[in-house]
Amino acid sequence: MKNTKMKELLQKLGTLMALAILVLIFCITMPDKFMKVGNFMNILKQASINCLIASGMLCALITAGIDLSVGSNCVLCTCTIGVMVQSFGITNPVILIIAGLVVSTFAGFINGTLLTRLELPHPFVSTLGMKNVLWGVALVITGSKSIAFTNTGVDSLMWIGSGSLFKVGSFPGIPFSFILVLVVFAIFHVFLTRSALGRQIYCVGGNPEAARLSGIPSKNVLTFVYALSGFTAGLAGVVSVGRLASANGNAGSTYDTDAIAACIIGGASFTGGKGTIWGTLIGALLMAVIRNGLNLAGAKNDVQYIVIGSVIILAVTIDVFRNKMEAKARKMAAQ
DSSP: OHHHHHHHHHHHHHHHHHHHHHHHHHHHHOTTTTSSHHHHHHHHHHHHHHHHHHHHHHHHHHTTOOOTTHHHHHHHHHHHHHHHHHHHOOOOHHHHHHHHHHHHHHHHHHHHHHHHHSOOSOHHHHHHHHHHHHHHHHHHHHTTOOEEOTTTTOHHHHHHHHOEEOOBTTBOOEEHHHHHHHHHHHHHHHHHHHSHHHHHHHHHHHOHHHHHHTTOOHHHHHHHHHHHHHHHHHHHHHHHHHHHSEEOTTOOTTHHHHHHHHHHHTTOOTTSSOOOHHHHHHHHHHHHHHHHHHHHTTOOHHHHHHHHHHHHHHHHHHHHHHHHHHHHHHHHHHO
16 A cells, blocks of 8 residues: 555656756756746746646546647637737737637637537547648738737737736746736636536546436537637737737647647546646646757757657657556456
C-alpha cells in the first residue's frame, strides 16, 4: 500500500517536478538571461494563449475526443476583431470582444453539431475539416493581409494581452493575461469537479455505455464541450490582440498541437475520462519555459520545432505506457 501511494503521489507531482527541473537547468546554464523577474513574467505572458486554448481542449480530451480547429478558431477571432476595427471603425472593446467570442463559440458549436447530429466516426474528422475552413475564412476576411492594432484606438483591448498589474518599483508586474488565465482555470476547476455537467463530461469520456444507461444526454454534452472549446479559443484570440498587436490569418500554426501537448503532459489522456485543469496549467507552463529557454539560447526555428515535436511524442508515449499500466493493474485486481 505504501508503494502504491508513493506511485500515485509521484504521478501527480511528476509534471511539476519536470517543470522545476527544467527551470533549474535554464537558470544554471543561462543565469544572466533566464533568471530574471522580467523574463519569468514574460513566460507567464507567453503561456497565456496556450493556457486558454488548452482549457477547452482538455474538456474535449476528457470526452475521448479532440479539437484540431482551436488554433484556426483563435486566429479567426483575432481577424474578426481586426476587420471590425479596420473596415468598420468599431473601437468599443466590449463590442469587439463579444463579436470575437460569438464567432468562435459558434464555430465550436458547429464542430459539436457535426459530430453529434451527423454521427461522424470521430471528432478528428469534423474538427480537421473545420480547421481548414476557419483558416480559409480568416484569410478571406483579411484579404490574406496582416492588420495592425497599433494606433487604431483599441489600446484598452490590447491591454488585456499586454498589460500588467501590481507594478511596484522595478517589479514589472504580473501580466493581466495570466491573471485572466487563473480566473478562468478556477472557474473550470469548480465546473469540472463540482457541477453535474462537469461530472457528466468525465462520465461520457470514461464510460460511454454507463453514461448512456444512466440517461446522460451524451450528444448535448458533446455539443456543449466543443462550443466551450470554441469559446476558450476565442478568449485566447482576444488576448492575442494585445500579445501580437496584429491580426494575421497565417498565424497560430502551432496553437492546436501546443494545447494538446499541454493537456497530455498535464495528465489528460486520448482514451478519455482523465485530466485536471491544474495539471493542464503546469503542462502549458512547461511548454512556455521550453520555448522561452530555446529562444534565449538562440536556437533556430527548425531546432525549436524538433525539440517541441520530441516533447509531444514523449508526452504521448508516456500516456500510452500509463494507460497500459492502469489496464494491467485493473486486470490484476479483477483476478
